[in-house]
Amino acid sequence: MSYGPLVVMHDLNFEIQDKEIFVIMGGSGCGKSTLLRHLIGLQEPTKGSIHYGERNFTTSDPSERKSFSKRFGVMYQSGALWSSLTLGENISMPLEESAKISAKTVKELVSYKLSLVGLSGYEDYYPAQISGGMKKRAGIARAMALDPDILFLDEPGAGLDPLNSRRLDDLILRLRDSQGSTIIIVTHELASIFTIANQALFLDTATRTQGAVGNPNELRDHSANPTVRLFLNRGELPPRSHE
């Protein structure tokens, strides 16, 4: 992954299992969001490829890639809500675009998606009228609009109060269990990582490569990479457990 001549990350090699919650973590500026942009096809890797099942996403032709990416739901860091549309319209637009759905069903779906993120009744509000945390939650509701197979969330918990952060973790777990969605999250919120993640990838800023991949609890206690243990123990480096 690079921006022009600047190589952001190299030698990344990891697999994400179906129906798991996979966290991409690392220090600020390590390239977590850039990796996410590569995974959803907004940026091309300089070398290598990204596969979804048997499909090589990187070498797919644009129309094939476009149709495949309809299975994605993406929440961007700032929410990226369309500011000229109300929250309801932000969610209903992709729904109406995806299939011929009755107005009643669209209304019910919009209400349901907003309720899931604790924004019941905010259908007629514009993004400018709500707080940053609410925008983020509305962004998640929009990402879930089409019941995506793969849900990408870029720093979903940042800027949320503890109650809403907890609620979000709960929602993510329930989405995986009820819809069987694969959820890929960029975050460095340790509490969330330990609560929800099945697997985690640590991006190392110093070496510009992946520091470790595995279950976050195991990485915290047993990782061979001290930077990973340091990160997951909030800067304290306990002796490595060899169990």
Place this chain on the structure above:
Amino acid sequence: MTSRISHPPAANWQRDSDGLILELSGDWKRDGPTVNITSAATKIAPTRYQVEKLGSYDSTLPAFILSLIRSATGYASAKDKPVPSLNGLPESLQGLLTLALSVPVEIAEQTALQHAPGILKLGNFTLQVWKSIHSLLDFTGQTIYALGRLFTGKAQFRTTDLWMVIQQCGVQALPIVSLISFLIGLILAFVGNVQLSNFGANLFVADLVGIAMVREMGVVMTAIIMSGRTGAAFAAFIGSMKVNEEIDALRTFGFSPFDFLVLPRLLALVLMMPILTIYANVVGILGGMLVGACVGIPPILYWTETLAAVDLTNSSLGVMKSVFFGAAIAICSCMEGLNAGTSSAAVGLATTRAVVASITMVIVLDSAFAAIFTLLNI
């Protein structure tokens, strides 16, 4: 390979000794057929659900159940009511619905105005107009105060900013000012020639173009170009700074946004507008001269006739007006930028408002000047 047959979704109300039962069946898909609801709709949430015949489903099913529960009497806004029974539903659905029901519905108040009676809307519109006038007067007052600080050496702004803005609204505006002024001169000459040639007086095309350009068209067209080009850029720049909280940061450090943002733009436009106006006048006259040459008026004769028609008073009127137009454009566009909201859409709105306000103000001022000059017999 067998493909599963899709069954239409249905919701069937039943009653037994436990109370109301809602039997859900079929495949509930977003792009599937409409739900078939049997028996009369009820205002009571079901006590139990039967899902034995339920096929595959997506969010359509929980969305339908949520809507059903919300429409049940008084449930939408109930903060202290217990979560209604979700018995019988698949466990995963129960979890999602519990989550969705855990926060009460916010009653959106801002939609109330949309349904307000006409008189209330008129009242709100009047208040908005009054507020706009008040805001413009307030802003103009603050700008004059900032100018006072500038002349007493107390204003804080970076001279480099002033030079940047001068470059932006001066040199960089020359191509578009040249094109428009040349075309305006051309059009005036064409129209004038058609009429004046009827009387064999087509030499007076030079008088028409010269006087029209230096008194009105040169300055007004330059002002309109600057409103659309530079005014919009000012509003967008300052509006973006507002969105990014850069203006709050200026205030926090004790810098006046007026000194830092408004003064350089005001000075730059006030300095550049007269120069651009003189330039536009000359280019417009050249445009007229080209048409004159095409219809048989020698350029030397055209130029001599122009010099005879356009005196110093006529020329200075347009240039004098350009100072006021420049100030009006700077004030309107900076004001709209500083009054912008905090979303990206607000920047677009501020830019539109800035252009509309600037052009309106230019035309209003020009009308006022026309009336004054007529009264003074100039």
